[in-house]
Amino acid sequence: MHHERRGPGFWVLSVFFVLFVLFLYGPLSTIFILSFQGPNGGLTFPMNGTSLRWFENLLFEQQAVGDFGGAFLRSFILGIMCMITTMVVSLLAGLAFRRRFLGAGPLFYLTIASLIVPSILISLGIGLAFQVFGLEPAWYSSAFGAQLTWTLPFGLLIMFAVFNRFNPAYEEAARDLGATPWQTFAHVVLPIILPSLIGVGLFGFTLSYDEFARTLMTSGSFNTLPLEIYGMTTNVTTPVLYALGTVTTVFSMAIIVIALISIAVLRKRRARRIAG
Amino acid sequence: MTLSRLAPYLQAGPLTAILFAFLVLPIATIVMVSFWDYDSIQIFPAFVFTNYEETITSPVTWNTYINTLKYTVIVWAITLLVGFWVAYYLAFHIRSATTQMVLFLVCTIPFLTSNIIRMISWIPFLGRNGLLNQSMMSMGLIDTPLEFLLFSDFAVVLAMVHLYTLFMVTPIFNTLMRIDRSLIEAARDAGANAWQILINVIIPLAKPGIAIGSIFVVTLVMGDFITVRFMSGGQSASVGLMMANQIALLQYPAAAANAVILLIIVLLLVGGILRIVNIRKEL
Numbered sequence: 001m002h003h004e005r006r007g008p009g010f011w012v013l014s015v016f017f018v019l020f021v022l023f024l025y026g027p028l029s030t031i032f033i034l035s036f037q038g039p040n041g042g043l044t045f046p047m048n049g050t051s052l053r054w055f056e057n058l059l060f061e062q063q064a065v066g067d068f069g070g071a072f073l074r075s076f077i078l079g080i081m082c083m084i085t086t087m088v089v090s091l092l093a094g095l096a097f098r099r100r101f102l103g104a105g106p107l108f109y110l111t112i113a114s115l116i117v118p119s120i121l122i123s124l125g126i127g128l129a130f131q132v133f134g135l136e137p138a139w140y141s142s143a144f145g146a147q148l149t150w151t152l153p154f155g156l157l158i159m160f161a162v163f164n165r166f167n168p169a170y171e172e173a174a175r176d177l178g179a180t181p182w183q184t185f186a187h188v189v190l191p192i193i194l195p196s197l198i199g200v201g202l203f204g205f206t207l208s209y210d211e212f213a214r215t216l217m218t219s220g221s222f223n224t225l226p227l228e229i230y231g232m233t234t235n236v237t238t239p240v241l242y243a244l245g246t247v248t249t250v251f252s253m254a255i256i257v258i259a260l261i262s263i264a265v266l267r268k269r270r271a272r273r274i275a276g
Numbered sequence: 277m278t279l280s281r282l283a284p285y286l287q288a289g290p291l292t293a294i295l296f297a298f299l300v301l302p303i304a305t306i307v308m309v310s311f312w313d314y315d316s317i318q319i320f321p322a323f324v325f326t327n328y329e330e331t332i333t334s335p336v337t338w339n340t341y342i343n344t345l346k347y348t349v350i351v352w353a354i355t356l357l358v359g360f361w362v363a364y365y366l367a368f369h370i371r372s373a374t375t376q377m378v379l380f381l382v383c384t385i386p387f388l389t390s391n392i393i394r395m396i397s398w399i400p401f402l403g404r405n406g407l408l409n410q411s412m413m414s415m416g417l418i419d420t421p422l423e424f425l426l427f428s429d430f431a432v433v434l435a436m437v438h439l440y441t442l443f444m445v446t447p448i449f450n451t452l453m454r455i456d457r458s459l460i461e462a463a464r465d466a467g468a469n470a471w472q473i474l475i476n477v478i479i480p481l482a483k484p485g486i487a488i489g490s491i492f493v494v495t496l497v498m499g500d501f502i503t504v505r506f507m508s509g510g511q512s513a514s515v516g517l518m519m520a521n522q523i524a525l526l527q528y529p530a531a532a533a534n535a536v537i538l539l540i541i542v543l544l545l546v547g548g549i550l551r552i553v554n555i556r557k558e559l
Contacts, residue, residue, distance in 0.1 A: 118499020
């Protein structure tokens with residue numbers, strides 16, 4: 001580490017970075033503020049007083065269009081389904097890729113393809129395939145599969161990063177001490193990678209919870225939350241739209257914070273155990 | 277012994293099965309249906325090239341593809357410029373690893389929130405009576421509200437940059453962090469100035485990250501329909517939007533033919549990027 005004086009480049013880029021962060025979060029904060037709009041306020045500034053009117057409207061009153069509660073519940077369940085599946089399947093595939101096996105190359109490219117094929121193709125393709133096979137698309141079947149094509153590649157890429165840095169000496173030590181493969185996995189490998197696995201779960205949940213393009217044509221007759229919000233943008237002209245935006249964003253943020261805290265706690269506990 | 281030889285196949289099985297069912301099979305279905313015929317109420321098996329003929333010979337298709345490519349080039353250039361400097365700042369100017377991690381998280385957290393809400397959030401900012409127009413009018417910069425801010429190509433590009441820059445920042449940051457700092461030290465000792473170090477050392481070593489980020493941004497913009505529909509207020513066209521409209525009209529074979537053409541173009545673009553930059557050592 002060298003501690004020379006900061007040049008002008010540092011200050012220019014610092015200003016640039018701050019502007020970038022403002023660009024990222026500025027618009028979100030405007031809808032956050034506007035969701036506290038007074039009862040007679042509109043979709044834009046100025047604020048016409050402040051109230052919780054629109055949150056009340058969102059949570060306790062029947063909406064003219066849409067079913068916020070049902071959509072939230074479906075998105076939440078689907079998010080949990082994607083989270084668990086992404087964690088298990090990426091972990092297994094990550095373990096598989098640590099060794100040579102026939103078809104490893106094609107499977108890897110297929111996973112990457114899953115990431116770069118435009119969402120609307122997945123959406124259309126799954127919709128058509130269900131139609132051709134005479135199946136009824138639904139959020140828990142076709143939309144679930146569509147979202148997995150988006151969450152699994154991220155999960156696998158995270159597992160790659162984890163296992164690239166993983167020191168196999170720990171496993172060898174466990175084996176030398178007479179541990180079975182399952183004991184080695186459960187007592188050595190899993191605790192070491194657990195924080196990263198929580199990261200995979202976080203991606204699995206949030207990417208599913210916010211997914212739109214792949215779900216659009218695959219969700220069947222019941223909407224997930226992002227589809228519901230999109231539907232509202234065309235019909236709803238009151239700040240209840242912003243209240244919904246604020247509530248779901250706060251929910252996403254809460255999930256992210258919980259995941260980050262549990263990762264930090266796990267890391268700290270391990271550091272303490274190694275030190276003690 | 278046999279079990280341990282079988283293990284990787286069993287472990288890779290679920291991933292293979294899911295990708296086969298929800299990626300390979302659907303794309304095969306699209307290719308198949310693109311040769312089918314349809315009328316106003318249903319689609320039926322056939323082997324016709326009319327869907328492709330109609331798509332390729334229509335000037336609307338060409339204009340739409342050109343418009344989509346235009347978005348792609350503009351958004352790619354802006355996200356690359358912004359993403360590179362953000363990643364550069366984080367990697368080389370932030371000295372404490374903790375601060376670096378925190379700032380990196382600040383940059384990536386919006387990726388885990390809803391795209392739709394992030395698009396909606398531009399409305400109170402860019403609208404006719406939005407924050408930007410109001411403040412520019414009160415500062416006396418303009419007399420009447422600017423109309424082009426929302427529901428225009430400008431809004432589409434702005435929203436795409438807003439949504440997709442993160443896909444550039446992360447891979448570039450990743451490669452920059454892996455650059456051996458002694459290389460930069462050596463260049464400096466050899467008399468290179470900051471600019472020369474950037475051009476001759478850092479950018480060449482950052483190429484794989486730039487390529488991965490570019491693949492993300494190019495494929496996302498090429499297939500985008502929701503940002504274009506929402507931020508242009510239905511006034512601009514993109515390939516994805518054209519497909520979405522065909523799907524809404526139940527013209528599945530036409531949409532499928534379009535999808536096949538889009539897929540080929542996207543794969544060509546990705547292939548082109550991979551030819552210029554070898555990312556294999558990155559993976």
